[in-house]
Structure formats: C-alpha cells, structure tokens
Amino acid sequence: MENTDFNTNQQAETRNRIINAFIEHVLETGKPPVSVYKFAQSLGIPEEEFYSYFTSFQGVKGAVWDRIFDETYATMRAQEVYPSYSAKEKLLAFYYTWIEVLKKNRSYLLALYEGHADFKKVTPQEVRSFRLKFKNFAKGIIQEGKAEGEIVDRKYISDKYDEALWLETLFIFQFWLKDTSVSFEKTDVAIEKSVRLAFDLIGRTAVDSFVDLAKFLYQSK
Amino acid sequence: MSSSQPEQNHIPTSKVQRATKFIGTGAKVGGNYIKHYAKKMVNPSLSKEELHTSNAEDIYASLSELKGSALKVAQMMSMDKNILPRAYQDKFTMAQYSAPPLSYPLVVRTFQKSFGKAPEAMFDTFTTSAVNAASIGQVHKATKNGKTFAVKVQYPGVADSVTSDLRMVKPFAYRLLNMNEKEMDHYMEEVEEKLLEETDYKLEVKRSTEISQACSHIPHLNFPVYYPELSSERIITMDWLEGDHLKEWLETNPTQEARNQIGQALWDFYHHQVHNLRQVHADPHPGNFIVQDGVTLGVIDFGCVKEIPEDFYRGYFSLLKRNAHLNEAELDQIFFQLDFLSDLDSPEEQAYFKGVFKEMMLLLGQPFHTETFDFADDAYFNQIYALGDRVSRDKMFRNSRQARGSRHGLFVNRTYFGLYSLLNQLRAKINTTKPDWLK
Numbered sequence: 001m002e003n004t005d006f007n008t009n010q011q012a013e014t015r016n017r018i019i020n021a022f023i024e025h026v027l028e029t030g031k032p033p034v035s036v037y038k039f040a041q042s043l044g045i046p047e048e049e050f051y052s053y054f055t056s057f058q059g060v061k062g063a064v065w066d067r068i069f070d071e072t073y074a075t076m077r078a079q080e081v082y083p084s085y086s087a088k089e090k091l092l093a094f095y096y097t098w099i100e101v102l103k104k105n106r107s108y109l110l111a112l113y114e115g116h117a118d119f120k121k122v123t124p125q126e127v128r129s130f131r132l133k134f135k136n137f138a139k140g141i142i143q144e145g146k147a148e149g150e151i152v153d154r155k156y157i158s159d160k161y162d163e164a165l166w167l168e169t170l171f172i173f174q175f176w177l178k179d180t181s182v183s184f185e186k187t188d189v190a191i192e193k194s195v196r197l198a199f200d201l202i203g204r205t206a207v208d209s210f211v212d213l214a215k216f217l218y219q220s221k
Numbered sequence: 222m223s224s225s226q227p228e229q230n231h232i233p234t235s236k237v238q239r240a241t242k243f244i245g246t247g248a249k250v251g252g253n254y255i256k257h258y259a260k261k262m263v264n265p266s267l268s269k270e271e272l273h274t275s276n277a278e279d280i281y282a283s284l285s286e287l288k289g290s291a292l293k294v295a296q297m298m299s300m301d302k303n304i305l306p307r308a309y310q311d312k313f314t315m316a317q318y319s320a321p322p323l324s325y326p327l328v329v330r331t332f333q334k335s336f337g338k339a340p341e342a343m344f345d346t347f348t349t350s351a352v353n354a355a356s357i358g359q360v361h362k363a364t365k366n367g368k369t370f371a372v373k374v375q376y377p378g379v380a381d382s383v384t385s386d387l388r389m390v391k392p393f394a395y396r397l398l399n400m401n402e403k404e405m406d407h408y409m410e411e412v413e414e415k416l417l418e419e420t421d422y423k424l425e426v427k428r429s430t431e432i433s434q435a436c437s438h439i440p441h442l443n444f445p446v447y448y449p450e451l452s453s454e455r456i457i458t459m460d461w462l463e464g465d466h467l468k469e470w471l472e473t474n475p476t477q478e479a480r481n482q483i484g485q486a487l488w489d490f491y492h493h494q495v496h497n498l499r500q501v502h503a504d505p506h507p508g509n510f511i512v513q514d515g516v517t518l519g520v521i522d523f524g525c526v527k528e529i530p531e532d533f534y535r536g537y538f539s540l541l542k543r544n545a546h547l548n549e550a551e552l553d554q555i556f557f558q559l560d561f562l563s564d565l566d567s568p569e570e571q572a573y574f575k576g577v578f579k580e581m582m583l584l585l586g587q588p589f590h591t592e593t594f595d596f597a598d599d600a601y602f603n604q605i606y607a608l609g610d611r612v613s614r615d616k617m618f619r620n621s622r623q624a625r626g627s628r629h630g631l632f633v634n635r636t637y638f639g640l641y642s643l644l645n646q647l648r649a650k651i652n653t654t655k656p657d658w659l660k
Contacts, residue, residue, distance in 0.1 A: 080341055081329070081349070092326035100333075181381060183334060189378040192327050 015053045018043065019067070022060045023108050030111045032057050058125045061112070065130035068105065072098045073137070087145030088199045091165070094137065095191045099176055099184065114177055134169060138162040142202075151202045161202055168194055322359055325349045328374050335453035343451065344370070357420060357524070362461060369461035371445065371521075373422070377455070380420040387413055411628040415503075419524040426452045428500075429459075429523040435498055441486040443519045462521060464513035471646065479516045484596065484649025486518040491640050495633075496656045499534060503527040503632040505639030507646070527632035532558065537633060540578075541586035542659050552579075560627045573617050584608060585637065588653045596641065597648035 021043050025033050033039035036057070040047040054060050076082060076097040085093060102109060142161050145151030151161070171194065176187045323331075328349075332340050340347040344363040351359035351374075358375040387409060418424060426447045433444030443462065451458035465473070467483075475483075487510070494501040502509075502523055509522040536555045552575070556562045561578050562571055584605055588594035644651060 079329070079339060081325070081339070084349075085326070089324060089326050092324050093329070096326050096330040100330075181378070185377040186381065188327060188330065192324060192377075195324070196321065 011053075014045070014049070015063070018050065018053055019060055019063050022057070023064060023105075026108050026111050032061075032112070061126040062129050064105070064108070065127050066133070068098070068101050069130050069133045072101045073133075075101070087141045087148065087150050088195060090141050090144075091138075091198075092191065092195050095169075095172055095195065096188070099172070099187055099191070102173070102176060103184070110177065131166060135162045135166060138165045141165075145199075145202075149204075150199070152204050152208055154208070158202070164202075165198065168198055322351045322354070323374065323376060327377070328361065331374055331377070331455050335456050340372075344372075347372070358455075363458075370448070370451075370458050371461045372451075373457040373459075375420065375422060375455040380417060383413065383416045383420065387416075407628055408631060411631055415525055415527070415632065418526075422452060422454055422457045425523050426457055428526050432494065432498065432500070432502065432523060432526070433520070436490060436493055439486065439489045439493060441482055441515075441517045442490055443513060443517045445519070445521060459521075462511055462513060462519040464511035464519055467507040467510050467512060467643070467646070470512040475512075475516075477648075477650075480647045480649045481651070482516050483512060483518050484644050484647045484651050487640065487643060487647075487649075488651045488653065490518070490520070491636070492654050495529065495534075495636075499531070500526055500528045501633070501636055503636045505636060505643050507643060510643075525632070527629070527636065529633060530629060533627055533629040533633075537630065538659060540582040541589045558627075559630065570617065577612055581608060581612075588641070588651070589655055589659060591653065593650060594653045595650045596644035597650070599645070602641075602645055 022033070022039070025039070025042075033042075036050050037047050039057075040050045043050075054063070072094065076093050079093065079097075082090070082093060139162050142151055142158070142165075146153050146158075152158070172187065172191055175190045176184060179187045179190075181187075329339050332338060332343070336343065340361075340363065344365045347363045348361050350361075352362050353360040357379045358373050361372045361374065363370045363372050426449050429444070430447050430449075433447075436442060436444070445460035445462050448458040464470075470483075471480075487505075491501065491505075502520065502525070504522065504525040506522075509520065511519040511521060513519050536558045540555060553562070556575060556578065562574055566574065587601065588596070
C-alpha cells in the first residue's frame with residue numbers, strides 16, 4: 001500500500017495523527033473526547049478536516065482495531081514456522097499474536113470496553129473492518145482445513161464456520177479484558193482450550209458418522 | 222523417554238468440570254449415607270465402618286479420574302495414613318497431570334514470553350509435537366551444535382490450579398480421613414508448598430544442578446546437565462538421556478546382576494541425599510528414572526525436593542534403628558516430637574498408637590536391620606499392606622480425629638514408600654548401607 005504521492009502521504013500522516021491523538025486522549029482521560037470540535041481544536045485542525053478522514057469517533061476506534069489486526073497479521077506471518085502450521089495451529093498462532101498486540105494497547109482497550117454488559121451490542125460499528133479482515137483470514141484457514149481433512153464440509157453449516165470463529169474471537173477478547181492472572185496465562189489457557197473445542201466440533205465427529213450411517217440406512221431401504 | 226502417555230480425552234480439565242466431578246462424588250457419598258441408614262433400619266447392628274468403606278471407594282474412584290494436584294493430595298494423604306487399599310495404589314502411582322498436549326503455537330508463545338525468541342531461533346531443530354508428557358508439562362526434543370536436548374515446557378495455568386484444586390479437595394479429604402479441619406491444614410500447607418515449588422522451574426534447575434553435582438561420585442548413576450541460560454520459569458533445558466524407562470527395561474528381562482546394580486545405584490542415591498545432603502528427591506516415581514547403556518541409572522526429574530530438618534531426621538531415623546535401645550521415656554519423647562502422639566490423646570489412645578507405630582517402624586525399618594536386604598521378598602511387602610489394612614480397619618484408628626505424624630513425615634514417608642516399591646519392582650538385592658550412628 002506504499003504510495004509515493006505527496007498528497008496521499010500527507011493525508012495518511014494526518015489520519016495517523018488523529019488516531020494517535022485519539023488513543024492518547026483515551027489513555028490520559030480514561031474516556032473518548034467529548035466532541036469532535038474540541039478534539040479537532042486540540043489537534044490544531046479545523047473540525048471539517050476531521051470529517052474528511054472519519055465520520056465520527058466510532059470510525060477512529062475502528063481504525064485502531066484495524067491497526068491491531070494489521071500488526072497481528074504481519075507479526076504472525078513473519079514467524080518462520082507459520083507456513084508449516086495446520087489450520088488449527090494457524091488460528092492459535094493468530095490468537096496468541098493478537099493478544100500480544102492487544103497487550104500493548106491494554107489500557108486504551110480497558111478504558112473503552114471494560115464493564116460493557118453486552119459486548120456484542122457495542123462493537124459492530126467499531127469493529128466492522130476488523131471483523132471483515134478476520135473473517136477473510138478465517139475463511140482462508142477453513143478452506144485449508146477442509147482441503148487437509150481437518151475440517152468437515154457440512155451442508156449449510158460449514159458456511160457459518162467463519163461466523164462461529166468470530167464469536168470465539170469476541171469471547172477471547174472479553175476473557176482477556178477480565179483476566180488478572182500473571183502475564184495473562186489464563187487467556188493462554190482459554191485460547192488453547194476454546195480453539196481445541198472449536199476444531200473438535202468442526203472436525204469429523206461422532207455426529208458425522210451417525211448422519212452418514214443414517215443416510216445409508218435410509219437410502220438402502 | 223521414548224514412551225509417551227496416551228492422550229486422554231475424558232479427563233475433566235476445567236475448574237468447572239472438576240467441580241462437577243466433585244459434586245458428583247458428593248451426591249454419591251450422600252447416597253451412601255441414605256443407603257446406610259436405610260440398611261440400618263432393617264439391620265440395626267450395621268456399623269459405620271461399612272459406610273466408611275463405601276464412601277472411601279467412591280471418593281477414590283472420583284479422585285482417580287481427576288488427576289492433577291487433587292489426586293496427588295489423595296495419594297499422599299492416604300499413603301501416610303496407610304489406609305489406601307492396595308487395589309487403589311496402582312491407580313495412584315500414575316498421579317500425573319494428564320492434560321492434553323500443548324499446541325505448538327502455545328509452545329512458541331511460552332518461548333517468546335521467556336526468551337523473546339522462537340524455539341527455532343534457539344535450537345537447530347525442535348520437535349513441533351511433544352515426545353513425552355512430564356508431570357506438569359511436556360517434553361520436546363531439540364538439537365544444537367550436534368548435541369541433543371530435552372526441553373520441558375510447563376502447561377500454563379498449572380500454578381493457579383494448584384491452589385484451587387486443593388481448596389476443592391479439602392472437604393472430601395476431611396471426610397475421607399476423618400480429620401478435623403485444623404489438623405488437616407497442617408498437612409495441606411506442606412502439600413501446597415511442595416506443589417507450588419514444583420511449578421517453579423527455575424528452582425528446579427537450581428536444585429537439580431546442586432543435587433546432581435553432590436551425587437556425581439555415586440557409581441552407575443547419571444544426571445543430565447541442566448542449562449540455566451536456556452531455562453526459565455516455564456521452560457527447562459537439559460541433556461537428552463538415551464535409555465529405557467524403568468518399566469520398559471524390566472520387560473527386557475535384565476539379569477539379576479543388572480537389576481541389583483540399578484537397585485544399588487538407587488539406594489545409594491537416596492542414602493546420600495537423606496543422610497548427607499538432608500534434601501531428597503521426594504518423587505521416586507518409575508517415570509523419573511531411565512536405564513542407560515552400561516546399566517546406569519539416569520535421574521531425570523527433580524520437581525519435588527524435600528529438605529529434611531535436623532530434629533525430624535534424628536527422631537525419625539532413630540526409630541528405624543535395629544533393636545532401638547530406647548526406653549519408654551525416650552520413645553515417648555520421639556513420638557511426641559514427630560507428632561505421632563499428642564496431648565489430646567487419651568491414655569488408652571496413646572497406648573494403642575504407640576503399639577501401632579512401633580510395629581510400623583519395626584516393619585519399615587527391616588531393610589535397615591541387616592547388611593543386605595532382598596526387596597524381591599513379596600512376603601515383606603504383603604506384611605506392610607496387611608498392617609496398613611488392619612490398622613485402617615481398626616475402630617480406634619478410624620475414630621481418632623487427630624492428624625498423626627509430622628508434616629515432614631509426609632514426604633519422607635512417600636519417598637521411602639516409593640523407593641521400596643521401586644526396589645521391589647526391580648526385585649533387587651541391596652546392600653543396605655546406613656550411616657554409622659544407625660548401625
């Protein structure tokens with residue numbers, strides 16, 4: 001996404017400045033700025049310029065999530081062993097790298113998301129782009145898993161696997177927010193166990209064999 | 222280190238699951254009470270003993286499915302009180318955290334947390350799957366510059382689960398052992414301390430290095446070299462020892478001579494630790510030893526090390542002395558000092574327990590009474606079990622709510638119990654050395 005055009009370069013810079021200033025504001029005060037007007041003022045830009053980058057603070061928050069995903073993805077891909085991982089291991093690697101990146105932003109995330117009763121209701125707007133990116137990644141993994149026989153193709157249901165993995169991602173995030181164990185060891189355990197469960201469910205299970213047998217019996221009647 | 226623990230799928234791993242397991246047990250125990258009182262209405266002469274037996278069975282059955290620290294506690298408590306029926310003993314010697322293996326990404330993460338590097342960056346090769354399960358971690362094989370290493374990686378969250386496991390097992394242990402809370406806590410502290418120590422891999426490296434250096438002169442004994450710079454709180458790197466596990470080796474029908482040699486190395490190892498170093502590898506589990514070429518015994522796990530305090534040492538071992546020339550007063554003093562007896566006992570209880578402990582120490586001390594001892598002698602072991610059975614069935618013992626035996630005794634007993642049974646499995650004839658003052 002390199003761009004040599006001076007204008008876009010500067011635009012990207014201003015955009016980054018806005019994001020950084022937003023994060024800093026949350027870190028310093030524990031909450032988002034009161035209004036775009038005040039926020040733009042403190043940045044020394046006119047309010048309307050803010051809107052040429054983001055329509056609201058929601059958008060800025062989304063951009064932070066985006067950054068988190070991009071950093072996670074890049075760090076994960078940089079691992080030597082990554083290409084040799086199975087689908088399950090790739091997902092694990094993603095989560096482990098992800099919470100490492102989250103850790104760097106923990107105070108910011110805690111300030112914004114701690115104590116939300118229903119996390120799912122708060123986030124859709126802010127994490128839309130993160131979610132899309134994650135689901136793309138998940139789809140890739142699922143395809144790979146299907147090709148390798150790690151994941152079973154089930155009519156109708158297997159189309160929803162990426163959605164299920166997204167729910168797991170939300171679960172892990174919430175678990176991590178509340179985790180107080182030393183160096184978030186419990187989150188490690190939660191990731192390990194939940195991913196194992198997920199793959200146990202989407203892999204070949206007794207139910208598949210049962211359906212298979214039932215189908216056979218029905219057809220051979 | 223070539224045999225691997227089969228992956229077990231049905232062990233309840235999460236706290237909730239384990240708790241449910243306990244609730245299940247609670248329900249069963251409750252059920253036993255109902256059954257008991259129902260039976261009692263029909264047959265008023267029915268004793269409580271029978272109830273205890275069925276309770277114990279259900280509790281054991283559920284504990285043995287639990288693994289983890291809960292199981293270790295059960296194992297140690299019962300060993301100490303000698304109430305463990307023989308059938309269960311086999312189950313309990315398997316005490317291990319049989320958690321499912323860690324995924325490789327989590328291993329990588331553990332490395333990154335400890336060293337900021339991936340395993341591949343630290344070694345030339347590194348197996349992505351575990352080659353063996355250790356008690357609270359798993360072992361990977363690695364190579365670097367032509368050397369082979371065993372790298373032990375701890376399961377995350379184990380240290381946390383120790384405390385919660387113990388909290389869960391407590392109420393059942395009270396019931397099972399018929400002890401009151403205060404008495405029991407005195408043991409529990411010791412157990413918790415040891416279990417937490419086991420999760421501290423840095424300490425393990427330090428102790429392993431110390432003990433292996435201090436024991437390096439013992440013939441036919443071999444220790445891996447430990448690498449502190451490649452170890453952390455969660456990771457231990459040591460030399461890879463080639464060889465067979467004790468059980469596998471025994472299946473190859475080694476000669477009596479070879480078995481004696483291994484047994485003797487084992488005996489000498491413990492002799493030196495107990496009598497000279499006063500700290501001892503308190504986990505003589507067959508999985509912690511391997512037999513190498515040249516009939517040498519390799520010691521590979523120093524997770525549990527018990528330091529033996531001087532006053533406990535004197536008291537405990539003077540009881541093992543042959544025809545201990547101790548008069549009643551001296552004997553009493555030792556019994557009180559070791560917490561075998563307490564001021565709360567009635568004179569009747571004191572007399573009874575003195576008798577029991579004398580008999581027990583005489584029996585356990587037998588290998589110390591002669592120059593050589595043949596551990597293949599099953600009759601001797603049956604005598605021990607019979608005594609345990611007899612005592613545990615005795616009303617007097619059942620009804621005593623006192624914890625008996627010093628907390629230090631817990632691990633020292635466990636050590637000797639383990640050592641004896643290893644030597645029995647080896648069917649070895651041992652030159653039972655002892656320090657001069659015990660002769």
